[in-house]
Amino acid sequence: MTISELMFTNEIAQAQYADPSATRETVNQGLDHIWQVMRDCIDRGVQQGGVLPGGLNIKRRAKGMYDAIHDKQAHGLPTDSNDWVNLFAMAVNEENAAGGRVVTAPTNGAAGVIPAVLAYYDKFVSPNNPDGIRTFMATSAAIGSLYKTNASISAAEVGCQGEIGVACSMAAAGLAAAMGASNQQIENAAEIGMEHNLGLTCDPIDGLVQVPCIERNTMGAVKAINATRLAMGGDGQHHVSLDSVIKTMHETGLDMMSKYKETSQGGLATNVIPINVVAC
Numbered sequence: 001m002t003i004s005e006l007m008f009t010n011e012i013a014q015a016q017y018a019d020p021s022a023t024r025e026t027v028n029q030g031l032d033h034i035w036q037v038m039r040d041c042i043d044r045g046v047q048q049g050g051v052l053p054g055g056l057n058i059k060r061r062a063k064g065m066y067d068a069i070h071d072k073q074a075h076g077l078p079t080d081s082n083d084w085v086n087l088f089a090m091a092v093n094e095e096n097a098a099g100g101r102v103v104t105a106p107t108n109g110a111a112g113v114i115p116a117v118l119a120y121y122d123k124f125v126s127p128n129n130p131d132g133i134r135t136f137m138a139t140s141a142a143i144g145s146l147y148k149t150n151a152s153i154s155a156a157e158v159g160c161q162g163e164i165g166v167a168c169s170m171a172a173a174g175l176a177a178a179m180g181a182s183n184q185q186i187e188n189a190a191e192i193g194m195e196h197n198l199g200l201t202c203d204p205i206d207g208l209v210q211v212p213c214i215e216r217n218t219m220g221a222v223k224a225i226n227a228t229r230l231a232m233g234g235d236g237q238h239h240v241s242l243d244s245v246i247k248t249m250h251e252t253g254l255d256m257m258s259k260y261k262e263t264s265q266g267g268l269a270t271n272v273i274p275i276n277v278v279a280c
C-alpha cells in the first residue's frame, strides 16, 4: 500500500464507527473542506494590510507581496514560484497572528507551511488534481502522527523543530506523494525536511507568534519543496531513516535548555525585546 492508502483505509474505518454508511467519499469531503479553509485563509491573508495586534507594531507584509507579484504580471514579467510560496505562508501566519481562522497543521504557529506547499502543488505542479491534494494531506497526516506518537509536536517540549520542523517534514512527504513518489522517496523527503531543522529553538519576541514565527513558515515551506526535490532526484535509498531523525529530534529537544522552548526567555526573544509567555 502507499502511505496515503494506509491512511485512507484507517480514516474510512474510523468514519464508519460514527456512521456505518461512511465511504471514501466521506473522507474526501472532509479533506476537501480542510483544503478550502486553508485556501480561504490564504485569500484573506493577502487582502489584509495594517499592523498586527500585540504591541510589536509589526506591519503585515502579505498584501504588499501580493500587489508586487500582480504588478510584475501586469507588466508581462515572470514571477518566481518562491515568491508565491513565501506569499502563501506569510498570508496564513499573519492571519494566525491577527486571530484569523487557520487550520492547525500541525500547530497554529506552524500553520502556514502545509497550505503554502499545497498551494504550490496546486499552482505550479503539472499535472495536478484534487486526488493529489488528498494524497498530499493523507501522507502529511501519517508523517505528523509519527512525530506526535514517537516524539512531540510541542515547542514547549522540543522547541520549534517540533513545530516548523515537523510541518516541513509533513509537507515534504505530502508533496512527494502527490507527485507520485515511492514510499521510500516519501520517507526520504520527510527525513530531509526534519534533518535540516534539527536544533531549531523557539524564541518568539515578546511572546507573540510573529517574529521570527511568520517568516519561519516561509522558510519551512521553501525548505519542504527542496526536500521533495532532493528526495525525488534519488531512488529512495538514504542513510538516515525517518525513525532515526524523529528520535534525534526528540533527544535534541529534551537536551535543549528550557529557555529555548517557548518560554520567550532565550535567543532572539531576549536579545531584541524581553519576556513573556507564548501560546504557539
Ligand code: SF4
Pocket (backbone or CB within 6 Å): 109, 110, 155, 159, 160, 163, 164, 201, 202, 203, 204, 208, 209, 210, 212, 213, 216, 262, 278, 280
Ligand atoms: S512560537 Fe516558537 S514554535 Fe511557534 S513558530 Fe514561533 S518560534 Fe516556532
